[in-house]
Amino acid sequence: MISSATHVLKLAFFFLTTTALIAPTEALASAPLSHIQIGALAPDFTAMGSDGRQHHLSDYRGSSVVLEWTSPVCPYVARKYGAQVMQKLQRYAHNKKVVWLSIDTANSSKPGFLTPEAANARIAKTGAIVSAFLFDTNSSIGRSYGARTTPGMYVVDAQGRLAYQGALDDVPETDHAVKRPYVRDAINDLSAGRQVATPETTPYGCAVEY
Amino acid sequence: MKLMAAAFASATILMLTGPAQATGPVNTGHDVVELAPAGTATPGHAVYVALSQHIAPDWHTYWRNAGDSGEPPQIAWSLPKGWTAGSIIWPVPSKLPVGPLMNYGYEGSVLLPVALTPPAIAMPGSIAEIRAHVSLLVCSDICIPEQADLSLRLPVTARPHADAKWGSEVSKTVAHAPKTAALTAVMNRENGILKIAVTGPAVRSGDFSHAYFFPSQTGLIDHARPQILERGSKGLTLAIAPGLAFSAAHYPRSISGVLSLGTQSYEIVAHEGPLPRDARGSSGARDGNNLDTALSLGLLSAIAFAFLGGLILNLMPCVLPILSLKVLSFAGPKRGAQQIRVQSLSYLAGVLATFLALASLLLAAKAAGAEVGWGFQMQSPVVVAGLALLMLLVGLNLVGTFEAGLLFQRAGANVAAHSGATSAFLTGVLAVVVAAPCTAPFMASAVAYALVQNPLTIATIFTALGFGFAAPYVVFAFAPKLASRLPRPGVWMVTMKTALAFPMFATAGWLAWVLTLQAGTSALASLLGAGVILAFAAWSFGEAQRRSGRGARAFQIASLAALIATVILTMMGLRGAETDAFNPRDATVAAGLPQVPFSPQRLAELRARGKPVFVDFTAAWCITCQVNERIVLSRPTIARAFARAGAVYMVADWTRRDATIAHALAEQGRAGVPLYLVYGANGDRPVVLPQLLTEEIVSIAIRRATRA
Secondary structure (H helix, E strand, O other), rough: OHHHHHHHHHHHHHHHHHOOOOOOOHHHHHHHOOOOOOOOEEOOOOEEEOOOOOOEEEHHHOEEEEOOOOOOHHHHHHHHHOOOOOHHHHHHHHOOOOOOEEEEOOOOOOOOOHHHHHHHHHHHHOOOOOOOEEEEEEEEEHHHHHHEEEEEEEOOOOEEEEEEEEOOOOOOOOOOOOOOHHHHHHHHHHOOOOOOOOEEEEOOOOEEOO | HHHHHHHHHHHHHHHHOOOEEEEOEEEEEOOOEEEEEEOOOEEEEEEEEEEEEEEEEEEEEEEEEEEEOOOEEEEEOOOOOOOOOEEEEOOOOEEEEOOOEEEEEEOEEEEEEEEEEEEOOOOOOOOEEEEEEEEEEEEEEOEEEEEEEEEEEEOOOOOEEEEOOOHHHHHHHHOOEEEEEOOOEEEEEEEOOEEEEEEHHOOOOOOOOOOOOEEEOOOOOOOOOEEEEEEOOOOOEEOOOEEEHHHHOOOOOOOEEEEEEEOOOEEEEEEEOOHHHHHEEEEOOOOOOOOOHHHHOOHHHHHHEEEHHHHHHHHOOOOOHHHHHHHHHOOOOOHHHHHHHHHHHHHHHHHHHHHHHHHHHHHHHHHHHHHHHHHHHHOHHHHHHHHHHHHHHHHHHHOOOOOOOHHHHOOOEEEEEEEHHHHHHHHHHHHHHHHHHOOHHHHHHHHHHHHOHHHHHHHHHHHHHHHHHHHHHHHHOOHHHHHHHHOOOOHHHHHHHHHHHHHHHHHHHHHHHHHHHHHHHHHHHHHHHHHHHHHHHHHHHHHHHHHOOHHHHHHHHHHHHHHHEEEEHHHHOOOOOHHOOOOOOOHOOOOOOEEEEOOHHHHHHHHHOOEEEEEEEEOHHHHHHHHHHHHHOOOOHHHHHHHHOOOEEEEEEEOOOOOOHHHHHOOOOOOOOOOEEEEOOOOEEEEEEEOOOHHHHHHHHHHHHHOO
């Protein structure tokens, strides 16, 4: 008896509260970035590529995957492409059957936005060797990976687990010799069936254009 | 004499060599840079030469730790033989948030001084050629690396002469730079949160609401997350989201950086160790994580938010019925503008008095060490029961069981005006008391801000809340044009008045439900009994009003007796209710979701086992919480998402006072519910969900928290 009375009260109360839906949903812009633990399953995503096709991370299960956050307006990215550092690494990955996905997290209001045509032209001009160039215009992939900088690098192993995240190497500039090519080392460790020795570093570069 | 001679000599030399000469400002594209000397060089003594930057509007350069991206300026010096250059003295940077990222740097004009020391054998009268190659990363939406080659002809004199153009500015920058003071800093991690405690004379008292720790290197802290302040008798403690460096096995055992306190700033090095108790304790409640707003709130914007929050409270369903009474009184038998004004001001006074009373209650409770939060008065069953009965009484009055106006009229002389003002004042009081649990997000920010402030600020914030709350009515009363648009009185008013009784009864019903959750069904029985007797008292009173002579007297006595019985029954029924062992689990009706009651130990245990945990901080009297639970959390899709992920649904029910939950809320920088946290399968920090949930938000958060 009492419980059914409580139920009626709840209903009445609920009727009242539905009128209270004035609280503003928090702006997405202030949502904090996530941080994926090494060894955790890398978040799957669906993204449009410059080839006009939809790509899912899960499509590449079985191969190691490199995710490269990139931007056409970032000098750090420009240095690494200008000195062919990035392209050499891409060729190295390609020869090891490692998938390479470049990701641009910039919507059309941002200077780093690329149309598919512009992205393809850029690939042709720089001689980049990528499996796909993906657009993350709603920044959901960037947020789910906690991407902070361009260049920002992630390596996912064949089981879909995150094996490396951080910087491309230990040298933001080009005029110093690279001592620690982190991403190359991670690819080597994975292809040798080892744990990645340095799985996490602090990335350098330009801010991802959220 | 000797001194004078020396001074004369150096003045002569200065005349001969002239003042320091820089190559002039160089525009690197988005930054105008030059070398700015504090004065002349003297043999063997350091002279400060600053890199002066005038950065283009909307562009910025970086501090020594650039934050999540970017790079600090670099200066490569070419100095005469024997000269040495120190490192850059970095003024306290600005926080430059970019979306979800945070950078530390400078906008506008800034000086970066460097101490240059000539050798002791440097010849007074000579000119030192100072050269510097400057590399800057200048950013707005995009970043541009810019460079400049600067030079400076710096005279060497026997005694220092301040530079006419730059001297005072450079010296001021050096003087204001972060200092090393007699401060002891300790760092430690508690539940995955990095805590830095600083004790010493400089941090004992003052306004530290802007306290912020700028770490020297990137990766040490999560720059974008707010830092939560706690204070104690000897100093302060900042709770900070740790950065990448702390997820490694060999995490840093010390952390250095700048503690900025607004006007003062200090270089500190915190070593790992036990955190001193006397650097914490007084409420560090500050809005955490997703509510950056609260942290960056200055007093002025806090006042503005409080005003806005107060304004919005008028729309809350628990306030609306009360306020409809107020509207009725405006529309009532034709009243003079004067009278309406007096009434509206009385209403304002009632609102303000109550807000200030609540503020002093909060302060008193804080001083007594209790963990309280907004809506705390709703945690007392006696208050809830009292409010339920009051709502019932108001409802009965509205349906015409008795006349409240007559009561006042009989009670005193000077009838109309006085009674109007008094009842308006009381309406104000009632409205605020009932409005408090409707924690609108606006208000949560303002209150969270207020809770860590000094008493004067708290009073100011609450006054602003009150003004916002009362504003519509005061404006109404003082704008005769609006008032003249009021519909003419008529029979419709009686109908409307009667109809408005039902929201009152509904509110009473809701409060009765809240009471059941707080104090169990026996308390509900007492309340219902008290309600019936109170209704009888109201009816008898009404009968007495409608009669005269002996009949009236009998009804009056019956009414008084019933009223006394009501009070006794309520008191007896609720005695011991606060210690009732009844478990208020029913506050959440998330169907199909097995619930685990909140406990920090259990949470730690689950997280250690790698289970994703969704923590729902809720309360029966929290409207937003109830809406979320009914519309979102009770959906079968959510239950499925939890089941798939093996996630645990943990409920922290704050319907009744609970120090553990209040403490957990404070740790997240919250003063009230709702708060939704999702702990990842193996992450350190919880994800904070918005106060209004959707199925998508919850299921995505659960999915993301899952390890395969």
